[in-house]
Each structure stands twice: as structure tokens, then as C-alpha cells.
Amino acid sequence: MTAIRLIHLADLHLGYSGPNNLLVTEAESTQKAGRYLREVDIEHAVQNITAEIVSAQPPVDIVLLAGDIFHKPSPSPRAITCAARMVRKLTSNNIAVVIIDGNHDTSSILHTGSPTTFLSALGAIVVNGSVSRILRDTCWQHITGPKSDKLEKLAIHALPYSALRGQPDFTHVYPIEGYVNVLLTHGRVSNMAELNSLYKMAHTIPVDILNRGWHYAALGDWHIHRYQPLHHVPAYYAGSLEPLTFGEAMNYPLDPKDAYAVHGAIDVRLSREQSAEIYTLANSQARPLLRLKNIDALDMNADALMMAIRECLLAEFPAHALVTLEILNIHPDVWLQLDHAEIATLRQRVRYCSIHPRLQHISTTSSAAAVSEATLDHQWEYFLEQYEPDEEARTWYKEAGLRKIEEAQQLLQSAYAQEGE
Structure with a gap:
């Protein structure tokens, strides 16, 4: 089996504004002058990483977005537009896209629904609400050419934030024999007690779920790139594309071992017979x-x-x-x-x-x-x-x-x- 190339993204936080007094100037952009600088930085990061994914060689087969695409459950029109353009560009280039909700995408008001739902109209597979899904077989039928063969035995076990919060037993969330099994979820692994840099505490992912033999587990919520909460399990946080707050700032003088030294996506190569190969698709233009x-x-x-x-x-x-x-x-x-x-x-x-x-x-x-x-x-x-x-x-x-x-x-x-x- 030829290895599946999977890109794991998370915690885009489109619509995050940052400090109210930090605005784009006329010298920086006449078109975007007056807008929040950090909001524009995140949009640029999403556009740049999308372009890299589309042009990557060997080609990318599937992109997973592990929650918190938006900074809040009622995103601005600009945030919605940026997300839509990202999904449309990926799917129009024959790349499968799977999206789950994170805690920032999840509204406490049930009747409002999820802001990620509309992205399914652009070709993404969106899993939100309080029910998990297993995506396999016919879920990839819209993918054509050699990529179709590679995805034939891929199973994505999508566990959005509301499902994680509402289903305490998870007896049905297990790898399927004969498939490349990937867990996709958003939350804090149960031994991680710290608040994140946005001062939010997400619901916990039981360690037992991660120990069930996944080829890879794509996690969202923690903004440290390639953070591995359990050293014996191939489960990683992709981190955010941009450092959002000074809680995610690099220490200066610079240290290449700094947890926040790199921001970007995780580039994963998967096959049934071998362990996952983990690489970085860095956002080299992230604002320091x-x-x-x-x-x-x-x-x-x-x-x-x-x-x-x-x-x-x-x-x-x-x-x-x-x-x-x-x-x-x-x-x-x-x-x-x-x-x-x-x-x-x-x-x-x-x-x-x-x-x-x-x-x-x-x-x-x-x-x-x-x-x-x-x-x-x-x-x-x-x-x-x-x-x-x-x-x-x-x-x-x-x-x-x-x-x-x-x-x-x-x-x-x-x-x-x-x-x-």
C-alpha cells in the first residue's frame, strides 16, 4: 500500500482580533488598513498553508482540521470567507477534507447550530454535534484517480467536541481491523491540567481512548506544535498556525528548543504496515x-x-x-x-x-x-x-x-x- 499523505491542522482561530489598539496601517496594506492586525495575520497564515498543501509533492491526499477553525461560534463574515476559500481550494484540487468542531466552534445555545456546517456545501466532510462518526469507504467516493485507491482502506474516527463532552463511555470508538485508523478529536488529554494561553479549559480526552491502537491521533486545542501528550502513543497536537497571545511567545534570546519556536501543520505519512512518519509543514511566515x-x-x-x-x-x-x-x-x-x-x-x-x-x-x-x-x-x-x-x-x-x-x-x-x- 502506498503511504497516505495526511495533513493535520487545528486551532486556526479565524476571527481572533488580538489587542484592540493593534491595527493594520496604510503603509502595510491600503486594502486592509484599519483592520485588526492579528486577524489579518491568521488569514494570511491560512491562505499560505493552503497554497503549500495544494502544491506539495508528493500530493496530499487528505486534510484533517481538528477543531477551533473559528475563534467563536458566531464568526465574522471575513472569517467565514477565509474558511470557505480554504475548503474550496483544497476540495477543487481533489484533496479530501474532514472537519470537526472544537470548543471555540461550539455554541452553548443549541438552536444556533455550528458555524462549520456550511463548509460541507463546499465539499468538506463536517462532523459536529453530539454524535461521533466513522468515515470510510463511500465517504471518499468523490476523490478520483490514484488518491481514491489510497483512501480505500482509511477510517477516520471523528469525535467532535460536543460528542467528547457528552459520551463518557466511548465503547464504540475502536480501530477497525484491516484499515488505517485515525482518531480525530478536540480536547485536553486527561493528564493535562493547565489552562491554555487563551485561558480556556477544554473537556478532557480519556487516556484510554488514545491507547486503543490508532495509527495516528489528530488532536486539537493545545497550541504547541507537535506536542505529544503520551510518549508511547502516536497522538499529536498540531498547534496553531500563528502564536495568538504573548502566552505563546518565544523567549528571547531565541532557543530552537522553545516549545513555541515553530508553528504550522503536521505532515503525516500513513500505511497499515508501518508506524506513522511525522513531519512538519511549517508556517515560515508566522509573525514573531x-x-x-x-x-x-x-x-x-x-x-x-x-x-x-x-x-x-x-x-x-x-x-x-x-x-x-x-x-x-x-x-x-x-x-x-x-x-x-x-x-x-x-x-x-x-x-x-x-x-x-x-x-x-x-x-x-x-x-x-x-x-x-x-x-x-x-x-x-x-x-x-x-x-x-x-x-x-x-x-x-x-x-x-x-x-x-x-x-x-x-x-x-x-x-x-x-x-x-
Whole structure:
């Protein structure tokens, strides 16, 4: 049997907007100026990976999308258009496409249905709702030529998010003898307790399901490329095509072993007789999201801290990079004494630079301005601790609030710099 070439994609999150103040400029694109930069980045990534799949040699036989095609269950017209063009381009080039829903595609309101359903009209096989399906035999009859023979003994066991959440026994989800068996599902393997970088916790995939002898298991939800939750099982997360938040940023200076060093799809070669061969189809044009090494300002005066900030921000970054820097234990008086006009200039060396000052608690004898500057983020965290009992929601609100505070501080600093203060 000639090996089946399968491309495993997941977590596209079409429609994700990113920071509200990060927009495409006229210099970057006259057609897309004013749109959310990260939304456009994701669309470009989907278009580029689709073109690579279509032109790949040897030809790709089938593409699996393991959920979270859309960032929310009511996607924008642009997100829908991008998904439709991707599916149409793949199916018109005689490539089978199978799609399941992830937790972001799944609405809590049952009567709205799934946003992925319409993609079946473009030739994709879409499995959503609360029932799993086994796709084999006549499911591939629309594929012609040599690819048809290769897919003849392929069985895709599609387990969308709602089915994973609603069927606790899964006694029917087993490989079929004589077939190349692939499990396609979306969720967190039961030994993975962490929140993902979007502060969401998906439903768990029981380890028992993964241990049932699959040739390959295509997983969605975790955004780390080629993450293998069980070392003895050929089950992988494809990860996202683009790093979405600074929670997925690469550490800088760069480390090739960084979990977020590569984004893209997984390129799999499958046959009944051999173990799956795993390769990477990388998104080489992914926008760099870089996390600089933290500065601990506990014993620094303003001059020493400015020198440390210069050293960080004068590094050789790609001009289109998005960068984040945390300054820890900074006294509020030191923060106010920094040359914010120079910092604003340094930040312009990259497309976007987020600086998070983690200020010390100070006594009430300090100036009113310093007290306000020092305690705003801490007040927000204290408020959430007191009034939001749900840990997942508290984490999301904390990060969203801190981003808003930081954006407001940047606007004030920019105004002060323009006035020469």
C-alpha cells in the first residue's frame, strides 16, 4: 500500500482580533488598513498553508482540521470567507477534507447550530454535534484517480467536541481491523491540567481512548506544535498556525528548543504496515511574538533601569515582531523618573512592544500620583480575588484588565512625551 499523505491542522482561530489598539496601517496594506492586525495575520497564515498543501509533492491526499477553525461560534463574515476559500481550494484540487468542531466552534445555545456546517456545501466532510462518526469507504467516493485507491482502506474516527463532552463511555470508538485508523478529536488529554494561553479549559480526552491502537491521533486545542501528550502513543497536537497571545511567545534570546519556536501543520505519512512518519509543514511566515528576559528592578535607580531597558530593546529584532517585556519589583518613584520619551522611541523599533511594570507596594507617605501608579494593577487583582470565585474566569479578567491598564499607561506616557514632560 502506498503511504497516505495526511495533513493535520487545528486551532486556526479565524476571527481572533488580538489587542484592540493593534491595527493594520496604510503603509502595510491600503486594502486592509484599519483592520485588526492579528486577524489579518491568521488569514494570511491560512491562505499560505493552503497554497503549500495544494502544491506539495508528493500530493496530499487528505486534510484533517481538528477543531477551533473559528475563534467563536458566531464568526465574522471575513472569517467565514477565509474558511470557505480554504475548503474550496483544497476540495477543487481533489484533496479530501474532514472537519470537526472544537470548543471555540461550539455554541452553548443549541438552536444556533455550528458555524462549520456550511463548509460541507463546499465539499468538506463536517462532523459536529453530539454524535461521533466513522468515515470510510463511500465517504471518499468523490476523490478520483490514484488518491481514491489510497483512501480505500482509511477510517477516520471523528469525535467532535460536543460528542467528547457528552459520551463518557466511548465503547464504540475502536480501530477497525484491516484499515488505517485515525482518531480525530478536540480536547485536553486527561493528564493535562493547565489552562491554555487563551485561558480556556477544554473537556478532557480519556487516556484510554488514545491507547486503543490508532495509527495516528489528530488532536486539537493545545497550541504547541507537535506536542505529544503520551510518549508511547502516536497522538499529536498540531498547534496553531500563528502564536495568538504573548502566552505563546518565544523567549528571547531565541532557543530552537522553545516549545513555541515553530508553528504550522503536521505532515503525516500513513500505511497499515508501518508506524506513522511525522513531519512538519511549517508556517515560515508566522509573525514573531517575543518574550524578553524579565528585568528585576528591585535594587535599581532610574539610570540603571534605563540602561537595562536600552539593552533589551536595542537587540536585533525583526521589524514586524511583537515584543513583550516585564519589569519586576520597580518602585513607583523610579518608574515616574524614567525617560518615557526615549522608551517610546525604543518601542518603535518593532511593530508592537508591550511593557508591563510590576510595581512594588508602597507606603501611604508617598505622593498621590505614585500611589495611584503603584496600586492600580494590584487593586484590580485584589478586587478579582474578593469577588470572582471561578479561577478560570479570574485569570481571564486579570489578564484583560492588566492589558487595559497598560494600554492606558502607554497613552498617558505618549501624551507626556509629546508635551515634553
